[in-house]
Amino acid sequence: MSETHGLQTGRSVKAKPLIVQPIWDWLDHAVIVTDCNLAAPGPTIRYVNRAFTRLTGYRADEVIGRSPRLLQCPRTDRAVAAAIRRDLGECEIARGTLVNRRKDGTEYLCDLVITPLVGPTGETAHFICVASDLKEDQSQTAVTRLSGELEQAVTLIEDLERRQEEADELIARQKSELAALAERYRAMRVRLDDTQERLSLRESALDRSDREIHRSGSELDASMEELRAMDEELRVALEQMEEANEHLARSNEELRRLQAADADKLHLLASASHDLRQPVMSMGLFLDVLRSRLGEAERPILGGLMAAHVSIRTLLEGMLDTARLDAGALEPMVEPVRMSVMLDVIQGEFMLQAEMRGLRFRVIPSTATVYSDAQLLERILRNLVANALKYTTAGGILLGGRLCRDAGNRRHLRIEVWDTGPGIAEHNMQSIFEEFRQLDNCDRDQKRGVGLGLAIVSRLARQLSHEVGVRSWPGRGSVFSVTVPLEPMHRS
Incomplete structure (x- = not known):
């Protein structure tokens, strides 16, 4: 099959050929394969067969990468075209009859049957359109035969794709099993290395244990000696504690004597407070009497007496407050x-x-x-x-x-x-x-x-x-x- 009639994935990338192309190239009806893009400006033609060239006058290299709308003319029924797009959007088989225009400008009545082609992922990958020129002498038998051929082609494609999907699943399972086996092998190697390392560590631990047992005997003897020394220190500490308790008892006794002395001092202070305050208060009263009887010449003398009285009173109250x-x-x-x-x-x-x-x-x-x-x-x-x-x-x-x-x-x-x-x-x-x-x-x-x-x-x-x-x-x-x-x- 030539590359001219192969499926293309875009205008600038060469498409991979389909394995069913020989069947389509020898069909009497025009076959058009497009991608599944229904958004404006619409699907892009990916493949046409030889019957398409005989029907429209366009070669494959002239239409691949372009929209099927290039075949429409002013007489094309827009409602029928919209219904076809709606059925395809719902993943349904679309049928319809449109007035199209050939390359030379002549118009023809075209009968269309468009089928969604579902890919391995379960989503629509392409649209397959079978187109024929309706003539007055065309019979219903030809239409029936064409539909049967289309269904056979779709069935063949679906069977091939199913087999391809099964083969891919088998390959994926085998790869997964191989990866699991490789992972198990690596895990076993790690476990083996770990076991060998533990064995080596255990041997080293046994050697150290023998040395520790020998050293523990010496340490036990040293510990016994330390215990005897600690026992002696504890005995000395107890003796010191007894001495400290005796000293504390003497201190408490001294504190009780001091508290008793403070109580006596407070009692004496309370008794002396009245005796000391009475003369000072009497002195203040006498000074108030003198202030009203002395003249201006004696005011400095009175001021000195009053200052002395305040000093005595302040000193006395300060001493009493301090004692209290x-x-x-x-x-x-x-x-x-x-x-x-x-x-x-x-x-x-x-x-x-x-x-x-x-x-x-x-x-x-x-x-x-x-x-x-x-x-x-x-x-x-x-x-x-x-x-x-x-x-x-x-x-x-x-x-x-x-x-x-x-x-x-x-x-x-x-x-x-x-x-x-x-x-x-x-x-x-x-x-x-x-x-x-x-x-x-x-x-x-x-x-x-x-x-x-x-x-x-x-x-x-x-x-x-x-x-x-x-x-x-x-x-x-x-x-x-x-x-x-x-x-x-x-x-x-």
Whole structure:
């Protein structure tokens, strides 16, 4: 069979010849084989036989790769053509009669029978069209004979394709079996190699086991010696533990004696507190009486007496508070405290002292109610104001509070004491809260106290869970603050 009449897969690729071509080439009816593409511009002619050339005048090389629509003319029934495409799209055999045009331009009535050709995958691979020229003298017998020949050809093609598919399946099974055998052979080789390796490892393990048994005897002897040494160490440790227990018992006895001494000290302190406070309070009352009776000339003397009275009172209260803190007898009683009353008391106590020293003392009123121990909070503020008066020689002192919030968004009142004193260097910010620490009193001048005021402030604030802060500007002044909650605090 020549390549001119062979099936082509495209315009630029030579098609492989079909094994049924000799049958089609000798048929009396035109046979056209196309691909299965029904989308515009439609299927492409892949093969025509010799009867097609006699019917249309077109040679095979003139139509292969082109659409069968080249045979249509204006008289071609479009509805019949659409019905044929619909039947082929549903994988059905399509029949129809169309008016076509030959190469020389003459028209002829063409009877078409188009059959889908199903490939090995179960999908349509090609369309086979048998076309004949309907003449007036053509009988029904010829049509019947042509249909029979077409069915025989389709049956032959299907049988050949089925045999080809069976042969392909047989070859695939044989290849799969060969691959499985090869895989089993490789697995057996791997298992054999693995077995040989395990045997070699077992022999090596036996050799090592013999050496280990010999070495274990020596190690067992060494272990027994270590056990005897450990037993001796344990005996020594037990003796040391007994000594430690005796020492602990003596320490506990000493602690009980110290606690008893602290209790006695606390009892003595409670007894002496009233005896010590009474003269100091009486001195304050006498000074208030003298203030109203002395003239302007005696005011400096009165100011000195009142300063001495404040120093004695502050020193006494500091010593008593320190003793109570050391003895653990200072237990705060937190309750609502009105700041307006407390600030009025502090203003009345320190206003005259500030005036006698030529200083301005201003208290900013506050209507806030805080939660604290009233007596201990007043002690903190009095110590802060007394400390400011002690170190301020010119200018003034300001006492007031401002609202703030902590990290948990709880409301607090930060009570601040501002002064125009000498200020505090950065490296001394923490040491000023130590007991008996005065930054500029190297000669231990008792008129300026003994350095307990800020230490008492720090310890009382810790007892109340209040935050104490300090900011300072050397040469310009300082500000001490204590932050008190405006809401009840849940103490753990």
